[in-house]
Amino acid sequence: MQIDIRPVTTYAEYRACEQLQQLVWGDEFVVPLNLLTTVQRNGGLVLGAFKGDELVGFVFGFLARTADGRLKHASHMAAVHPDLRDARIGEQLKRAQREFVLAQDLELMTWTFDPLLARNAHLNLHKLGTISRTYLRNVYGPEPELVDGILPSDRFQVEWWLVHSPFARPSADQVARSPLLNPTLDTPVQITHEPVVRLAIPADFAALQQHDPAIAQAWRYHFRAWAEAAFAAGYVVVDFVRAENYYVLVSADA
Incomplete structure (x- = not known):
């Protein structure tokens, strides 16, 4: 299948971006074309994937700064x-x-992305080579948490260092010998301070949300507790193993 990747330029293409957002996420969080066009003209990017004349994907990002003032691209x-x-x-x-x-x-x-979604974790961490050391609670609501059974929108913030990553992936042997921190949902949070550790997630969190909301809720708070504790202890997420659905973390000190 031939896919053409190029900047979005026409009114019809920006409207197609709105329509694709509605198809994927519904009407609640649609970024309108007037904002997309303004960002595109002022240092940001709206990049489309086209199958013939049909828009079948896009990314949207803009210039931003890190907490210490470094310029970066924030992919929204x-x-x-x-x-x-x-x-x-x-x-x-x-x-x-x-x-x-x-x-x-x-x-x-x-x-940012939902760290319990294995498909996204595989793309972001394993294929693209991003890292994460920031856990964000309930980024998009609801407020208060768990209104009408809607889970909090927790996210990993990932960093994609485009020239040189500050943290290397461990070898396959190191990963195989590393402890799995959370083998069960009721495993109490206790950081082991090994050089490499693993943190598991469900194979299909979206299906859990649909078919077993109670277990999905338990996973959200279980993983939040473990990830926050690991980051506070100086660990950094550097990879994701899709076959067994776990994150690989390395100690920044090591």
Whole structure:
């Protein structure tokens, strides 16, 4: 399948970005075309994936700063048509976005994702080579948490260091010998301070949310507690192993 990756330019293409957002997420969080066009004209990026004339994916990001004042690219949104999620379009979009950011003489791109979604973890951590050392609670609500059974929108913030990552992945042997911190949902939080550790997530969290909301809720708070404790102890997420659905973390001190 031929996919053309290029900047969004026309009114119809920006409208297609709105429509794709509605298809993927519903009406609640749609970024309107007037904001998309303004960002595109002022140092940001709206990059589309086209199958012929049809927009089937896009990414949207803008210039931003880190807490210490470093310029970066903040990637806010990435969407792919649900029928094409296994066509590696998201990966193509992110790699094209990387080239755009490098051309601006920037070395860092950040974005957030739900750390319990294994598909996204595999793309972000394993394929693209991002890292994470920031856990954000309930980024998009609800407020208060668990209104009408809706789970809090916790996120990992990932850092994509485009030239040189500050943390290397451990060897396969190191990973195989590392402890799994949370083998069960009721495992009490206790950091072992090993050089490499693993942190598990469900194989299909979206299915849990639909078919077993109580277990999905338990996973949200279980993983929040473990991830926050690991980051506070100086660990950094550097990889995700899809076959067994666990994150690989290394000690920053090591």
